[in-house]
Structure formats: structure tokens, C-alpha cells
Amino acid sequence: MITNAILQIETELQNRARLIAVTKTKPVALLREAYDAGCRRFGENKVQEMADKQPQLPADVDWHLIGHLQTNKVKYIAPFVSLIHSVDSLKLLQEINKQAAKHNRIINCLLQIYIADEDTKFGLSPDEAEALLNAPELDQLPNVCIIGLMGLATNTDDMEQVRREFRGLKQLYDKLAQTQRPNVQFSELSMGMSGDYQIAVEEGSTLVRVGSAIFGARL
Structure with a gap:
């Protein structure tokens, strides 16, 4: 089932966006099955779960x-994490830079933008994101690179609302991508999950985060 699901999604994406298999709460055996099906990007929500699984794969x-x-929690993933999608403060960026330096790494990051009509989501406002990208303190963070934005759409059946939210995030991406700083190099827009990744790709997503459409609904 996992192999067929991954192949179907990859076919739908047609190389327009790359698939991140969301593996939170899933046992390592299922991750290995996804790996054997060709998946190489795994997304985790919790630091401890990622740190536990990483050496087993x-x-x-x-x-x-x-x-x-x-x-x-940054120190636990700094040695190996490929991309942090959920940066929502300068303070967090500073800590990522500190921990990355200890491992002689540059860690790629996305700014999480609040685009949903919900109180439970995290993220920066467009103005806050622009201010962060222009903050003088960024010059002291050589071990991080901000390579784009991430957003979570509203959990709704109204796909036109979801499309509007994704479209707005893409417009913000295009605006902020003009920022000229050594450690700001936009190339990725992370939006779209199992229920809306097709719309996200149509609106410009480069990374889709898909869990239940691969592994089935969470128990």
C-alpha cells in the first residue's frame, strides 16, 4: 500500500514539487517501507521522535x-536535520545558528507564516517575517540560511479558501524572495498536506508534506 501510494503521489506531482513523507507517530518499519519505495525525505513533528528514528535509518x-x-530542543537535531520548516522567531534562529556552529554546519530554515483562519496554528505575520529578514542581527548568523517559507492552511472543506491562503503565501514568498542578504536565499515554498497538496502545487508549492495519504489515517 505504501509503495503504491508514494508512486501515485509522485506521478501526480510530475516533478513540480518534492514529496516529504510525514512519518510522525509511525513505527520505523513503515519508514523503511517508504524508504524502500524510493522516499528519502521524512517529516517529523516532534524532536524526540526524530532523534530516536534517525540512527535507525x-x-x-x-x-x-x-x-x-x-x-x-534544537541541540538534539542540529547534527543531522536537513531543513527546519517552522522558524517563527529571531530567538529561535539564533539558537539554531548556535547549535549548527557546534557541528560546523549550515542549517537551512523556512519561516513559518500564519495563514490559517485558526487560533491553534503558529507562525509569523507577513510584516513580522519581513522585519525578521531585514533585522541587523541576521548578519551575526552565518550558520543558518533562510531558504523560503512554510504555511499551514485552514482545516476546512472550503477548498477555495485553502487556495486563497496558498496563493497569498506564494505572493508573500515572491515579495520576500527579493531580500538580499548572504544567508537569505529563497528556493523553497512548503505548503500542502494530504487533503490539499494538489491545490498547493497548482499555487506554487515546491515541498508537500503528506502523511495519511501514504500511511493511512492516524489511529
Whole structure:
């Protein structure tokens, strides 16, 4: 089932966006099945779960932290994380830079933008994101690189609302991508999950985060 689901999604994406298999709460055996089906990008919500799974899988897996990240947890993933999708403060960026430097790494990050009509989501406003990208403090962070934006659409059956939210995020991406800083190099727009990734790709997503459409609904 997992293999067929991955192949179907990859066919739908047609190389317009890349698939991140959202593996939160899934046992390592299922991750290995996804790996054997060709998947190399895994997304986890919780730091501890990612840190536990990482040594149990091949070294060529790209690990994406897609959930809310607390500063005191950064140290556990700094040695290996490929991309942090959920940066929502300068303070968090500073901690990522500090921990990345300890491992002689540059960690790629996305700014999480609040686009949903819900109170439970995290993220920066467009103005806050622009202010962060222009903050003088960024000059002191050589071990991070901000490569784009991430957003979570409203959990709704109104797909036109979802499309509007994605379209607005793409417009913000295009605006902020003009920022000229050594450690700001936009190339990725992370939006779209199992229920709306097709719309996200139509609106310009480069990374889709798909869990239940691959592994089935969470128990």
C-alpha cells in the first residue's frame, strides 16, 4: 500500500514539487517501507521522535522538522536535520545558528507564516517575517540560511479558501524572495498536506508534506 501510494503521489506531482513523507507517530518499519519505495525525505513533528528514528535509518535520509520547535530542543537535531520548516522567531534562529556552529554546519530554515483562519496554528505575520529578514542581527548568523517559507492552511472543506491562503503565501514568498542578504536565499515554498497538496502545487508549492495519504489515517 505504501509503495503504491508514494508512486501515485509522485506521478501526480510530475516533478513540480518534492514529496516529504510525514512519518510522525509511525513505527520505523513503515519508514523503511517508504524508504524502500524510493522516499528519502521524512517529516517529523516532534524532536524526540526524530532523534530516536534517525540512527535507525540509512544515512541518506533527509530529515525535515515540520512541527513547532522550542529553542531548548534544537541541540538534539542540529547534527543531522536537513531543513527546519517552522522558524517563527529571531530567538529561535539564533539558537539554531548556535547549535549548527557546534557541528560546523549550515542549517537551512523556512519561516513559518500564519495563514490559517485558526487560533491553534503558529507562525509569523507577513510584516513580522519581513522585519525578521531585514533585522541587523541576521548578519551575526552565518550558520543558518533562510531558504523560503512554510504555511499551514485552514482545516476546512472550503477548498477555495485553502487556495486563497496558498496563493497569498506564494505572493508573500515572491515579495520576500527579493531580500538580499548572504544567508537569505529563497528556493523553497512548503505548503500542502494530504487533503490539499494538489491545490498547493497548482499555487506554487515546491515541498508537500503528506502523511495519511501514504500511511493511512492516524489511529
